[in-house]
Amino acid sequence: MQWVKVLGGVVGAAALLGLGIIVGHFAIPKGADSPAPSASASQDLDLEILKTVIEQLDANRIRENLRELSKEPHLATSPRDEALVQLLLQRWQDPESGLDSARTTEYEVLLSFPSEEQPNRVDVVNSTGAILFSCRHSEENLTGEQGGPNVVPPYAAYAPPGTPQGPLVYANQGSEEDFKELQNKGVKLQDSIVLTRYGGVGRGAKAVNAAKYGVIGVLVYTDPKDINDGKSLPNETFPHSWCLPPSGVERGSYFEYFGDPLTPYLPAMPSSFRLNSDNASGFPPIPIQPIGFEDAQVLLCQVNVSVHNRLELRNSSNVLGIIRGAVEPDRYVLYGNHRDSWVHGAVDPSTGTAVLLELSRVLGTLLKKGTWRPRRSIVFASWGAEEFGLIGSTEFTEEFFSKLQERAVAYINVDISVFANATLRVQGTPPIQSVVFSAAKQISAPGSSGLSIYDNWIRYYNRSSSVYGLVPSVGTLGAGSDYAPFIHFLGISSMDIAYTYDRSKTSARIYPTYHTAFDTFDYVNKFLDPGFTSHQAVARTAGSVLLRLSDSLFLPLNVSDYSETLRSFLQAAENLRVPLEQHNISLGPLVTAVEKFEGAATSLNQRIATLQKGTSDPLQVRMINDQLMLLERTFLNSQAFPEERYYSHVLWAPRTGSVATFPGLSNAYSQAESTGHEPAAWAEVQRQLSIVVAALEGAAATLRPVADL
Amino acid sequence: MQWVKVLGGVVGAAALLGLGIIVGHFAIPKGADSPAPSASASQDLDLEILKTVIEQLDANRIRENLRELSKEPHLATSPRDEALVQLLLQRWQDPESGLDSARTTEYEVLLSFPSEEQPNRVDVVNSTGAILFSCRHSEENLTGEQGGPNVVPPYAAYAPPGTPQGPLVYANQGSEEDFKELQNKGVKLQDSIVLTRYGGVGRGAKAVNAAKYGVIGVLVYTDPKDINDGKSLPNETFPHSWCLPPSGVERGSYFEYFGDPLTPYLPAMPSSFRLNSDNASGFPPIPIQPIGFEDAQVLLCQVNVSVHNRLELRNSSNVLGIIRGAVEPDRYVLYGNHRDSWVHGAVDPSTGTAVLLELSRVLGTLLKKGTWRPRRSIVFASWGAEEFGLIGSTEFTEEFFSKLQERAVAYINVDISVFANATLRVQGTPPIQSVVFSAAKQISAPGSSGLSIYDNWIRYYNRSSSVYGLVPSVGTLGAGSDYAPFIHFLGISSMDIAYTYDRSKTSARIYPTYHTAFDTFDYVNKFLDPGFTSHQAVARTAGSVLLRLSDSLFLPLNVSDYSETLRSFLQAAENLRVPLEQHNISLGPLVTAVEKFEGAATSLNQRIATLQKGTSDPLQVRMINDQLMLLERTFLNSQAFPEERYYSHVLWAPRTGSVATFPGLSNAYSQAESTGHEPAAWAEVQRQLSIVVAALEGAAATLRPVADL
Incomplete structure (x- = not known):
């Protein structure tokens, strides 16, 4: 996990962390060895398969994965990092528990070493x-x-x-x-x-x-x-x-x-x-x-x-493993973590990779047995050189920009999977809230409480939602791990999942041995998660989210959940109404745009609910799913933040302004305030406001019935 | 037709023209009055319907349309321009021959008047x-x-x-x-x-x-x-x-x-x-x-x-008319022309609008009778304020950026439909060549030659294709009319269709009364196309192209036809090999990328051919069509030309350099040559080359089987 710009996460200090790996590129042997169960275009998520996957995710296997992964230091591009590339390849090409295909690709990147x-x-x-x-x-x-x-x-x-x-x-x-x-x-x-x-x-x-x-x-x-x-x-x-x-x-x-x-x-x-x-x-x-x-x-x-220190060009690898979708192979659910560490990297990133390998083993086994094949394609990724700046994942998004922008359903990141054993912690954009909640409600929390992961979570991190009442609070995504290029550069709905602290028991900025030589297997095994039950809980939660995203007939992305974010940003903006009006800047169009978004999102959900009652025409489902998948893309504007490399998401770009509203508006407002009211600075406030209004209007337009223009 | 940057069209002077209109925004009454013939997801283009449409396109009705449209001067935003907005609305809302819905939207834009x-x-x-x-x-x-x-x-x-x-x-x-x-x-x-x-x-x-x-x-x-x-x-x-x-x-x-x-x-x-x-x-x-x-x-x-002259903020309208698609309403085939003129604008733009109205009448009549509904949605557009700088169409692409980028199949522009009576003239990106050829082969050319439009065309404008032998030459798209924002800003495959000169008989830069007060109905009726048979020929060609794009099961966009363009650009680049190598810039990666593109496009065509032989799974067809539709998008790079407003298509941005290769490479090379070999200028050559390579690699990646990553 890399610790760069962190953008006001709900979860506080825990939001400040991340992990790193290397980039690849695959070709699935067409059909070849993997028997494809006859796929029905209207098949929905199979709850029995889901139950099987959750049951088979094994804490001891995660422990053994971690032992192997963290046995030696594996700094990006080091021989041991390359050995782990081979380990991942072997696992994903295993005839009994492997995926449809796996391969690596290399990038030549600039790293820095003493x-x-x-x-x-x-x-x-x-x-x-x-x-x-x-x-x-x-x-x-x-x-x-x-x-x-x-x-x-x-x-x-x-x-x-x-x-x-x-x-x-x-x-x-x-x-x-x-x-x-x-x-x-x-x-x-x-x-x-x-x-x-x-x-x-x-x-x-x-x-x-x-x-x-x-x-x-x-x-x-x-x-x-x-x-x-x-x-x-x-x-x-x-x-x-x-x-x-x-x-x-x-x-x-x-x-x-x-x-x-x-x-x-x-x-x-x-x-x-x-x-x-x-x-x-x-x-x-x-x-x-x-x-x-x-x-x-x-x-x-x-x-x-x-x-x-010396700068050096080094070859860094990603490893990618693919399960081909049976019905919609051109829709990708991505699940990734970095592989490289600073030293042994037991916690960061190997707790995540240990979970990744266990999840891919369970799914690969079902696949090889012919019991299951997902509706959509699943892409597992082990990124390189994350610790140096999310390098492997970023280069991957650059290389496959068009393909991912057209086809990626969501990106799931599990970097450090266990910071501590108290509770689930999730960061993500609003559309992923519902699918994470569904998963978390179904799985038991570790320990003897008898609570579900969801009910345990709500005890530690919660908020009062105007729509749902008291719910666990999902944090926002900064740039602390490999989700950053996916959400900020590509506009792909993303999330980061982990188990974390009881903040009443520690105020540690992050787990204490972070990025030191003391981050070793014994540290995890003795202090962090001796039973590996928190690891298992994360594996089950992330696995359930992955399966729901890959197998559900209708994508479980609730676009309507963006409305709460927009309302909260709008409410914060309302505090600026008077000074804005003094500079002839009206919030009226923003209010209208937020209302239009809400209306369009609510109507879309109603149409989905109606469709779910009847028999489903595969093309009609696909059209709805395209609306859901592509909503996040509509918030990108490559003109919005010309100074901020890769950041183009008008709702989640870095906010440095003090008002908790749309980042472009907040930053421009703070700047205008601090520059003694220069006209050009207020023009930028108006420009940023117009960019948000256009994005929200454009987003609402994509949620309306598709033949409306 | 507007006459701005024109970018080396094959067709020479005829490429220098364009027309203008105003922007709208619609909601189709869901199903309501239009009986939807039971749509089959695997229904292909109905050749009988196509024949009916072609037969019903009437030269005299086009003449009467033109008479009405050009009766009075209709400068952008003038009262007569607004009256024509109402005329278009009435036609498109006609109970006997109208579309599913029609409406206007306004933009407040800066115009300039004496x-x-x-x-x-x-x-x-x-x-x-x-x-x-x-x-x-x-x-x-x-x-x-x-x-x-x-x-x-x-x-x-x-x-x-x-x-x-x-x-x-x-x-x-x-x-x-x-x-x-x-x-x-x-x-x-x-x-x-x-x-x-x-x-x-x-x-x-x-x-x-x-x-x-x-x-x-x-x-x-x-x-x-x-x-x-x-x-x-x-x-x-x-x-x-x-x-x-x-x-x-x-x-x-x-x-x-x-x-x-x-x-x-x-x-x-x-x-x-x-x-x-x-x-x-x-x-x-x-x-x-x-x-x-x-x-x-x-x-x-x-x-x-x-x-x-004074600058004035004015309200300018587009008019949009929609036919809802029966099977894939979320795929849009757009057909547009501008409405505004400098004076009476009989030729520019009313020859195009007269054709537009006749085509929408014929299709609307079939629709209202319940005989036909297209597979995909059709959007007719009458753009405002084109003459001032493609304003209505550009604002439309800005307002509906996300929606169009996700869903637009192609844009057909028919601005000035008749410059003269000799031959068809088409400008467009390579994927539209095949559908235009198919249409042109099927329709008789005006006059007594007995030739098809295609066979007549090849007599005037032709080239030797390495793939097809002698074929009519399709020109490239500059920025002369409303196709510009669609192709350059949004990456939507676009074309412009007209009838034009016999260059052995006139070297006129453009028809002589262009943009003057002498461009009147009588001018067209007496000198340009007395029988309106060239108008009819354009209506039939454009109508056939429209119907093929909206109704074909597999989109008739031949992505493989980009290979010839790439080869020609590559060949021109080869002439720079020696000077480039002197600056340590290798063409090797470009050669490889072009080869990859060719291979991927050829394989995709083979897959389509195989699928066409069997029964078609609607989802499988949709996945292939998404690859075809979105190919043009993959050539956009918002970082490529930071100084060129809206231009982001790495193959069709304005080329000012003298070498007929990729525009970014050509321009950077000329700059480097002229600046006396500054290192920064050669770095920009390398940067532009890398941008093209990345775009071609990314494009090839999207054409490969969808489960390959």
Whole structure:
């Protein structure tokens, strides 16, 4: 899981996480070895098959998957990463439990690694340059797994090389506000090194913000208060508890965008046009290095930071596995997770991949037995180089842009599948809410409560819906994992599914060993989910969602559930009515557009309900399903956010403005407010409003009866 | 027909024309009055119905349509334009011969008109400013139809107001080369007025080019050599022949882009964000005024040009009429033409609208009788304000972007339906070639030759196809009429159909009275097509194409016909191989991509042929048809041409480079050559090449069997 721009998720801190893998490309042998049960065009979801799948998803097999997957470090493009590509291929080509086909494809992408010859260093020096203290170059080898040549030393991927030296200044989280405050207090930032703690803003943003004040180097550490609920002593941290040991250092990508940095909007084929890396944007402007809290607490005075990271073109693989649909093979339900990790990556991403492999095994077995074949095609994906910036998945969406835009029904992401054992946590766009609820109601929660996953979930995360009353709250999608290119670039309804924390018991920013050498199999097996029942719960939930999406006659995407989002955005916009009217900007057309959307969505649901009562003409079902599948696409506007690479979804683009309304409107409004009311800034507010109105009107138009124009 | 950027059509000068109308929005009364013949999902095109339609298309009714349509001037948004909106509505709502539904929608768009109070003037003055000679303010009233308040005086729409005065310089066609040559000859251009003739470059380009040399005003006249095969005397021109009289002046839009100038990419709803007209781009930078050749020949010395054009927001209507599809109502075959004219507009656009009304009458009658209903929906459209820049059609594509992108099968444009009586002329993208050929082979050409339209056509315009041998040549689509937003912005396979000249008999740039007050009913009835048999031929051809697209089980779009285009572009690119390799740019990936496309298209055609032999599963047919329908979409790339408003089709964007290859590659190559080999310019060549490769690879991917990924 990658931790970049996170966009105000309902679920708070848990929303800040993600995982990574590599990209492929398949041809299904036509019919060949897989017996196709005679498919009926009007066949609906088979509840018996669904029950069978849920029952067969096995916690112990998930544990054994995880043991294998996390046995060795598997940094993107490393030999072990490539070995796991082969493992996935073998599983998906297994004659007893494999899929219809599996293959890999490679992209040549720009990654960033620390130099093996010149380790990155952080030293305290005196005025003559003599070293008084040096930070660790690697984490302490506490369990025998933190050493060895395959454990990449802590570093900030994509940080530029350099050896800045200067006085150390503590800059809190390195946010814009933090630096402003330091400046206001008269602290000299020019030519300083700042020490920041993880959290608050994205990794790369700390360097971007710092550089604006003349800072020449940045250190980032993990604060025990943020990650360990305050615990910091060796005997109260891993391997004695799930807490991060004093030497643990969070690695991560400091690239501000996602996708291969040299080939934006183009698949990173060897022959593709590449930016010169000097012209690539989104890298930190100054050297930056992460350290552990053990070292952070002793730093003071003059500090010398030596960063020797190198950029390298590497071949990164995705693995794709396909089950051909029996009735509508040209409709794709995608299910993916990344494969690459920073070190062993037991939690991130292998808890997700362990679930993925168990789910594909169960479905593959039914397929090979001839018991079942889905109505629509299912595509399993193991993405490469996610940790460096969702690279494998992004290149995949670039390569297959047209095909996916025409045919993808939904994308299911299961990156870290288990953060903790308390409750389900789902992020996604509104149309996926209903299918997730249906799945969660049908499955028992782990533990002895006797509750369904749904009833357990509602105890931890809930909201009051004007339509449904009290329901579990589904969070929004930022850019923390591989769903980002699917939702923001392609407009494919997406979701991310996991089990997570009881927030009354921990305020950890994320599970403590995140992106460190301590994220190992034993950590999961001992502290995170000893019985693997949370893993199983996620497998069952995600599996049920997958089967419902692939096999239901009518797609279980409730487009009407977008209305609540639109109402909430509209309500927030209403707070701006007076200042907007002062600049001759009317909210009237927005109100009308939201009403039209609601009306069209409600009518469509009524038509579906009527059709479901009768016998179904396959073409009529297909036409309705096309309306449902393509709704999310109608919210894309490639003109809306010219500065935001890949972001084109007018409802879910990054919101930096303070008003919780449509992101373009919110951002433009904040900008207009802050620029002292320049006419051009208010024109942009009006433009953003018109873009949203046009998108909603266009969306409503696609939901109306298809012969209306 | 509008005459803007024209992009190297095969058909030469005839490719330079187009027509204009207004935009609507419909709801079909569900089933209501129209008896739906029991529709079979596997019903193919009914050849008897096709024969009936062709037989019933009546030349005399087309004549009477034209008489009514061209009775009075109907400039965009004028009262007569609005009266024609009502006429179209009445026809399409007729209980005996109407469609399922018809309605209008309005857009508020920025048009440009001459001032009624202060006529634009062109005067020859002496050194004291005294007027020695004045150009006519209007055309001579030769037939009683050239006078009256509704005849808009000649003007250059969107030319800025101003009263420049200076020495007159003749600047040929006002091309970049023309001005360079004048400068090289030492002619002083600074502060001059230039006299240019129509042709060579677009209207607005003459002012843009002139302004770069300090020119302060531009006159444009129609040269008898270009338009009248040299004839210029009153007794050899209209009303004595089809030639342009000495006082005739070509009006036109001088806007460089298309669509409403204030709302690019947004529908021009009253509430939409509008640019301030000072910030709008694409208007001529200096005053410009068109004049007749009668005046042009006497101009000399010092000239004063007074332009008093005003910009005005006006409501412009489209009219849409719909026939609901019986089996796949969510697939739209669009057929349109503009309605607005500069004056009476008998040829431009009423010859097209007269055909449109006859075709909709024949189909409407069959529909109301219960004899027929198409498989797919048919949308007839009468666009507004085309003459000002394809405004009605462009706003329509902006308003219904998502819906059209998802569902439009093809767009058929019949603007000027008859330029002359010699032969059919078709412009379009390759997938429409086969359906046009099928239609043209089946219909007799007008006259006594006994040939089919196809066999007659091949005598005038032909090419040697590597696949088919000698075939009629289909021209390419520029931006001369309302097909432009459909093909360039939305990627919908489009075509423009007309009857045109025998080029051995005239070299007229276009029919001589184009955009003048002499373009009247009598002109058509006497000179252009006295028997209206060419009109009928176009009606039959376009009607057959429409019916084949709406009723065929498998869409008659032959995607394989793109291969010849790709091969020809590739062959042209091969000429650049050596210089490209000198800059480390390889054509290898392009060659591979073209080969992949060819292979995938050929295989798809084989699959279709196999399926056509058996009984057809409706869903299987639908899946194939989706591949065919959406192929054109796969060539769009919104990142490819950031400077070119609306242009996103990587095969048909404007080509300014001299090499007849992919436009992005050609343009970037010419730029790199001319900039003295700057690295950034060669990087852009590589980028454009990668964009084409990615598009072709993506296109091939969508043509492969749908379960291949």
